[in-house]
Amino acid sequence: MSENGALPLRGKVLTVDTMNANVKKVDYAVRGPIVQRAVQIEKELKEGVKKPFEEVIKANIGDAHAMGQRPITFFRQVIALCTYPQLLDDNKFPEDAKNRARRILQSCGGNSIGAYTTSQGIDCVRHDVASYIQRRDGGIPSDPDNIYLTTGASDGIVTILKLLTAGEGRTRTGVMISIPQYPLYSASIAELGAVQINYYLNEEKCWSLDISELQRSLHAAREHCNPRVLCIINPGNPTGQVQSRQCIEDVIRxxxxxxxFLMADEVYQDNVYAEGCEFHSFKKVLFEMGPEYSSKVELASFHSTSKCYMGECGFRGGYMEVINMDPEVKAQLTKLVSVRLCPPAPGQALMDLVVNSPQPGEPSYQTFMKERTAVLSALAEKAKLTEEILNTVPGISCNPVQGAMYSFPRITLPERAINEAKAKGQAPDMFYCMKLLEESGICLVPGSGFGQREGTYHFRMTILPPTDKLKIMLNKLKEFHQKFTQQYS
Amino acid sequence: MSENGALPLRGKVLTVDTMNANVKKVDYAVRGPIVQRAVQIEKELKEGVKKPFEEVIKANIGDAHAMGQRPITFFRQVIALCTYPQLLDDNKFPEDAKNRARRILQSCGGNSIGAYTTSQGIDCVRHDVASYIQRRDGGIPSDPDNIYLTTGASDGIVTILKLLTAGEGRTRTGVMISIPQYPLYSASIAELGAVQINYYLNEEKCWSLDISELQRSLHAAREHCNPRVLCIINPGNPTGQVQSRQCIEDVIRxxxxxxxFLMADEVYQDNVYAEGCEFHSFKKVLFEMGPEYSSKVELASFHSTSKCYMGECGFRGGYMEVINMDPEVKAQLTKLVSVRLCPPAPGQALMDLVVNSPQPGEPSYQTFMKERTAVLSALAEKAKLTEEILNTVPGISCNPVQGAMYSFPRITLPERAINEAKAKGQAPDMFYCMKLLEESGICLVPGSGFGQREGTYHFRMTILPPTDKLKIMLNKLKEFHQKFTQQYS
Structure with a gap:
């Protein structure tokens, strides 16, 4: 204090100039400026502002329930039972739901889902996850000690990237990610101060992965950093491709x-729609390649409650399986996750139900299967519909949506639009998507938020809106694109 | 590959030598080696191994439900209703619970708690948090835009520390933390590569905070880093003190x-037991000090669903309020939290109920108040009991447990025990706690895990076990301490 007791005139302790520089570099397009504008527009609509549309359709994020998908009854029954165990006496709930709830509660401290769980996750849930993986992968063993429950898949991905980030300057850890990518990867790499290494997916071959491109990208990166990690998203986000078994084998090799170190983001493992496509886990392929590989290649694979047929994003449930991780590093991982105490217990319980769903003969089996199949067939239908309608638009070309929940069509933009965008300091596809939002209420994410080859433009659109709404949306988009092209030609 | 196609013999990509060096420096005593041993012993007991005790009593962590505390009925009813809205038609549930659930669901995408929420947290919850703070602080306004919902308080604390960490070498951000401290702070500081600055609480004056000690610590730190943050835990963890209004004013000055930048960890705000003690929020004191302070001092304060009377740790609910944060930094904060999409929705809903609990006249009010009061009075009784019994033991001296959930008594250890511990490479109080665990099944955390003045020894013990069990535990501890002292004298 100065002598007269007044405080010295000083600025803020924390300003953009004095804050963590890595955080400033973080970008997350899926919830970026376009979504903020969408939220504003929604408010304006509520306040009675006139718009050329009546509602904003948010096709920017893979949020199934927000798009009207109903939760799986069995899952919610069990979580309600775990939350309020007095319902265990209620005969409205089926016995298999009650059994699942009792089993989970018995694994919780004080039989309460409100107790901290072990940091790695509830024991019985980790066992169920391991059994699920073993069944899924044709009997290849999975060890519950290698399973870590997480706060959504994002949490696991960031944790593994964190362990791997080391070195300075030319020895700094480089992380290979596909372009287009899911921006969690670029954001986490920026935050950790690791080096992002881009490898491009081949749009001409339905967003497939070429080993020669991996090789090119790796060799270029070795000039300036230490590439140590290869991230794969399969089925692909934002690109919707499903990798062939051969491709996965090549990647592992x-x-x-x-x-x-391989990181396999497999959160869309149930979302495979295209004929001839099938989900192969990296773990399974790795072990089928024999001990030379299966005893050596370090792999972390990620799953979540947020996608597939359940779409339970809000619960933030997830798991990761680590394979061939150095035991000392695993001890460090276990220590690191203990600092945050534990992943949310309701999310852990939900993850348990996903990997231990109703079986034939159990009272909930038929309803469960009906609900599950309905969601997945509707998604398959919408994947096809999206591709078909988009490809009728001159200037839009869309690869088949083989899996996941997104189309990532390429758009041709008139030179004049590109120039106008650049004059405004906007990416041309951001300019396009902003105009689309303002004129039609459709909220998409521009391709520039995911990365794309220089001079190409895209957007990501979820296939989640209900079929009738999706059709309306696609037709509005078609109209907009034609008008936009005319206007700027 | 070599020419014959065999893979080159190489080691792991990720080893302790090549991993993130900051992660290696992380320590988290509350779930450290002693707890791992406790879990092992529990397994051994289950397998029938003979021990001088029948169960492990885990007094190492503030996990109320695990210690037998029952959830608040109203909270669980509402969460069950949100999870399985079919129950809204069930007349077993009171109307106020249904109204709360409906209100929360209306704020969720697709009326489902399974949808992602906005990254900052559900709108109506943030509004309710702001109203709560305003009521709590005697009408001082709180802006919902300054509220961020979090995945437990830990998440918020790490996020703010992350924003504040910058610079290199002598300009690296220094973070002042109390010693003893809650090891989330030291762990996060290590992980972020910030500089930990210790200020010591005054054990002789019931763990109070002396400004002269803050001054000493700050001046010493300025020699080697850039101190920018002062962290306070009030009521104190692990030390259980409650700060006076005067002390808080001095700290703010x-x-x-x-x-x-001030970080106020106020997760124990309802846990105040000692006569004459009262909780004062940093926010309230700051604003009572007038605009010279209230318009200037940057403050983040943290709360959680895990402590107080509810003890809902597993839900990982929490919030933070940021005051006087630079608007550009706030935009960066909002961007940063968006990368993880959102905190768990059930935890957000639970946070809402904590800040918007049943009111007089509502059907659940009486039961709620009865349950809340029962928990808090039992804790007050156990706080007193713990202090009293511990102080009857020669060689143990325990400050009053004014608040929070822990006692942190000082223990006198015989020279021979200290030497034996050092010979084993163990902290003397770790040696003591390990022996206690092996001989009596009581799991405590050694003072060395929280930090303490050189040459002093302590342990942290929660006051959470049910009264009868707590008494048994305290008497076992007494016996052990006497035996231990004899053995090593």
């Missing part, structure tokens, strides 16, 4: 040869 | 003078 590449990782082994080049000494890369 | 100090932060203003020295240009420090």
């Amino acid at each position: 590449f990782a082994a040869k080049e000494n890369l | 100090f932060a203003a003078k020295e240009n420090l």
Whole structure:
């Protein structure tokens, strides 16, 4: 204080100039400026502002329930029972739901889902996850000690990236990610101060992954950093491709040869729609390649309650399985996750139900299967519909949506629009998507938020709106694109 | 690959030598080696291994439900209703619970708690939090835009520390924390590569905070880093003190003078037991000090669903309020939290109920108040009991447990025990606590895990076990301490 007792005139302790520089570099397009504008527009509509549309359709994020998908009854029954165990005496709830709830509660401290769980996750849930993986992968063993429950898949991905980030300057950890990518990866890499290494998916071949491109990208990166991690999203986000077994084998061979840690983001493992496509887990392919690979290649694979047929994003449930992780590093991982105490227990319980769903003969089986199948067939239908309608629009070309929940069509933009965008300091596809939002209420994410080859433009659109609404949306988009093209030609 | 196609013999990509060096420095005593041993012992007991005790009593962590505390009925009813809205037609549930659930669901995308929420948290919950703070602080306004819902308080604390961490070498951000401290702070500081600055609480004056000690600590730190943050835990963890209004005012004055960002960890705000003690929020005191302070001092304060009378740790609910944060930094904060999409929705809903609990005249009010009061009076009784019994033991001296959920008594250890511990490479109080665990099944955390003045020894013990069990535990501890002292004298 100065002598007269007044406080010295000083600025803020924390300003953009003095804050964490890595955080400033973080970008997250899925909830970026376009979504903020969408929220504003929704408010304006509520306040009675006139718009050329009546509602905002948010096709920017894979949020199934927000788009009207109903929760799976069995899952919610069990979570309600876990939350309020007095309902265990209620005969409105089926016995299998009660059994699941009792089993989960018995694994909780004080039989309460309000107790902290172990940091790695509830024991019985980790066992159920391991059994699920083993069944899914044709009997290849899975060890519950290798399972870590997480706060959504994002949490697991960031944790593994954190462990892997080391070195300075030219020895700094490089992380190979596909372009287009899901921006959690670029954001986490920026936050951790690791080096982002781009490898491009081949749009001409339905967003497939070429090993020669991996090789090119790796060699270029070795000039300036230490590439140690290869991230794969399969089925692809935002690009919706499903990788062939051969491709996965090639990727594993590449990782082994080049000494890369593999991170397999497999949160869309149930979302495979296209004929001839099938989900192959990296774990399964790795083990089928024999001990030379299965005893060597380090792999972390991620799953979540947020996608597939359940779409329970709000619960933030997830797991990861780590394979061939150095035991000392695993001890460090276990220590690291203990600082945050535990993932949310309701999310853990939900993850348990996903991997231990009703079985034939159990009272909830038929309803469960009916609900599950309905969601997945509707998604398959909408995937096809999206591709078909978009491809009728001159200037839009869309690869088949083989899996996941998104289309990522390429758009041709008139030179004049590109120039106007650049004059405004906007990415041309951001300019396009903003105009689309203002004129039609459709909220998409511009391709620039995911990365794309220089000079190409895209957007990501979820296939989640109900079929009738999706059709309306696609037709509005068609109209908009034609008008936009005319206006700027 | 070598020419014959065999893979080169290489080690792991990720080893303790090549992993993130900051992560290696992380320590988290509350779930450290002693707890791992406790879990092992529990397994051994189950397998029939003979021990001098029948069960492990985990007094290492503030986990009320695990210690037998029952959830608040109203809270669980509302969460069950939100989870399984079919129950809204069930007349077993009171109308006020149904109204709360309906209100929360209306704020969720697709009326489902399974949808992502906005990254800052559900709108109506943030409004309710702001109203709560305003009521709590005698009408001082709170702006919902300054409220961020979090995944437990830990998440908020780490996020703010992350924003504040910048610079290199002598300009690296220094973070002042009390010693003893809650190890989330030291762990996060280590992980972020910030500089930990210790200020010591005054054990002789019931763990109070002396401004002269803050001054000493700050001046020493300025020699080697850039101190920018002052963290306070009130009521104190692990030390259980409740700060006086005067002390808080002095701390704020100090932060203003020295240009420090204040972080107030106030998760135990309802846990005040001692006569003459009262909880004062930093926010309230700051605003009562007038515009010279209230318009200037940057403050983040944290709350959680895990402590107080509810003890809902597993839900990972929490919030933070930021005051006087630079608007550009706030935009960066909002962007940063968006990368993780959103805090768990059930935890957000629970946070809402904590800040918007049943009111007089509502059907659940009486039961709620009865349950709340029962928990808080039992805790007050156990706080007193713990202090009293511990102080009857020669060689143990325990400050009054004025608040929070822990006692942190000082223990006198015989020279021979200290030497034996050192020979084993163990902290002497870790040696003591390990022996206690092996011989009596009581799991405590050694003082060395929280920090303490050189040459002093302590442990942290929760006051959460049910009264009868707590008495048994305290008497076992007494016996053990006497035996231990004899053995090593």
